[in-house]
Amino acid sequence: MKINEPITSEQHLAADHAHAETVKKQRAYIHSIAEKMETGKKLSSLESKWAAAVLRAAATRMSEVRPRNIGKPSILPGDLAIHFNLKVVFDGLSRNKAIENLAEQFNVSETAIKKHLGLIGKDNESKKRKIETDEIYQSMLNSSDPPA
Structure with a gap:
């Protein structure tokens, strides 16, 4: 599908379905790697590199600034x-x-x-x-x- 082209509702449904299937496969892959790691099974070279990249990305996104509570949520009047x-x-x-x-x-x-x-x-x-x-x-x- 080309970007910025109008698509029909049927094409939207097909794209939504394809996206959902891709996410399901990605989740299954991630769970399989986690299962291998937890049970001590050897990861393939690709799986090891992928897991290392994910861990590095997570570490990079960690903030050194402690999150602060912003206080009690304000109550805005119903009117x-x-x-x-x-x-x-x-x-x-x-x-x-x-x-x-x-x-x-x-x-x-x-x-x-x-x-x-x-x-x-x-x-x-x-x-x-x-x-x-x-x-x-x-x-x-x-x-x-x-x-x-």
Whole structure:
């Protein structure tokens, strides 16, 4: 299959199936090498070189910096979409500025705010939050008076 060419759903399914089969074979190979190592059986030259390369790559990726706890996860209010849309509709802030303000207000990253509002992410929960955020925005636009 060529890269950057549109493919049909059937081709996607075939490619997905082929990928799944390849991964299954790779897993079986890795497990067989691990089994040989655990039972003390001799590895072939190729298997030994492959295992050494994997171990070296794992060692290279190890960090010398101790991971730190970033603290207790923040709790964002369930009505964050309302806070967001109040800032946009009634305070006249841009969406980005409103996100910046909320991140500062709740002491979280802008990414956390965007995820909570469903502005980023492709899972179903993100889609639901995005729809909720948009519905609140539309209802606020239709309202003539800001809430007290």
